[in-house]
Amino acid sequence: MPYELQELAAISGMPGLYRLVRAARHGVLVESLDEKATRTLAPARNKVSLLSEISIYTQDPEQTVPLTDIFERIYQQHGTTAPVTAKSSEGELTEFMAGIVPDYDRDRVYLSDIKKVANWFGIVSKHRPYQEAAAPEAPAADETAPAEVAPAPKAKRKSAKADAEPAANEPLSTGGVIGAPDDAPEAPGNPEATVPAKKSRKKAE
Structure with a gap:
């Protein structure tokens, strides 16, 4: 997993992204994913969406692309900075998404969704290190x-x-x-050849 998204979430009514700290009596204690790392209580009425559970629709109704894979593809193509922002034009946003997921569903993935992907990627790549997956090499040697x-x-x-x-x-x-x-x-095998020689002497006698 290139970017660890398990504890990161988007919360309705609260801008940016947050790291889940622990459950509280009246909501969830969260920490803002920015330089300040401010801790606050997200009310229970607010919807908490874990990034690790978000996917992008494709033209195949039974297939989606996890946000983790989306972030990996963006990183491989553009590094730590997405080429679009929330202020980019419609054409730039759709071209960007088509370059990441060529078969994304144009009807169910809205421009607002693409803007969120670009914005979230920028926040995550800035505050979370990229981790390359090099684990498969060890099993190959074993x-x-x-x-x-x-x-x-x-x-x-x-x-x-x-x-x-x-x-x-x-x-x-x-x-x-x-x-x-x-x-x-094989070298000691030569003395074994002398054993039959002794037997042959006995026969000769």
């Missing part, structure tokens, strides 16, 4: 580890001595490291 360690049982079958060396190196090994002990048993 998935390759089992495949590389898999050849280890073959070394165990060859000899008991070979088991001791790979076992100590398994956590740090790759296919090449495990392969090194596999080559070692």
